[in-house]
Amino acid sequence: MVDFLLSRPDVDPRRIVLAGISQAGYWVPRALAYEHRIAAAVADPGVTRVVDSWWHNLGPDLRHLWESGDRATFDRVIEDALAEDGPLAATWRWRAKPYGIDSPFDLVAEISRYDLMPVVDRITTPLLITDPDGEHFWPGASRELYNALTGPKHLVRFTEAEGAHRHCEPLGRALFEQRVFDWLDDRLGAADGV
Structure with missing residues (x-):
């Protein structure tokens, strides 16, 4: 994608920005670990391990069962729960669809591979990370990512009092855009020495 953008005469190579919301809060920093031609990036929110949002909802008993390696029992327990709860089954199918894996055990194994921490030290691009009150998919992950980064970084809180809380605000x-675009103006203006 960056190669394509750089081939265009209407793209300033010093001002390419990468931004992502929700689970893209993992994919954006992951891309930055390998692609260093991005001028600045935004992760809304920061995600260190994709599977954490699944464990938050599945709970410690199912996590222990999965960690035991008992594929048959884990699959049966999940499939029984999905058979009993239509809305839960719909959410599971929606969240599992991108992976194309039918077995719940194998799905969690695949999702567990998406861990940013082994490559976080490779990120050198300035990164703005949002940290909203009431983040329910990856609570605490924005702060964890921020603390792990060694390069330029900025953590932006969004609070309930501001009306800008919860996952992806x-x-x-409007407040999100104001803060993000002000930060980007500061970063990208520096590309010109302005």
Whole structure:
């Protein structure tokens, strides 16, 4: 993608920005670990391990069962729960669809591979990470990512008092955009020495 953008005469190579919301809060930093031609990036929120959002909802008993390696029992327990709860089954199917894996055990194994911590030290691009109150998919991950980064970084809190809390600040997008674009103006303006 960066090669394509750089081939275009209407793209300033010093101002390419990468931004992602929700699970892209993992994919953006992951890309930055390998692609160093990005001028600045935004992760909303920061995600260190994709599977953490699954464990948050599955709970410690299922995690222990999965960690035991008992594939048959884990699959049966999940499949029984999905058969009993239509909305839960719909959410599971929606979240599992990108992976194309039917076995719940194998799905969690695949998702567990997406761990940013082994490559976080490779990130040198300035990264803005959001940290909203009430983050329910990856609570604490924004701060964990921020603390692990050694390069330029900025953690932006969004609070309930501002009306900009919860995952991806759904009711505070104007405030989100103001803070993100102000930060990007500072970063990208520096590319010109402005």
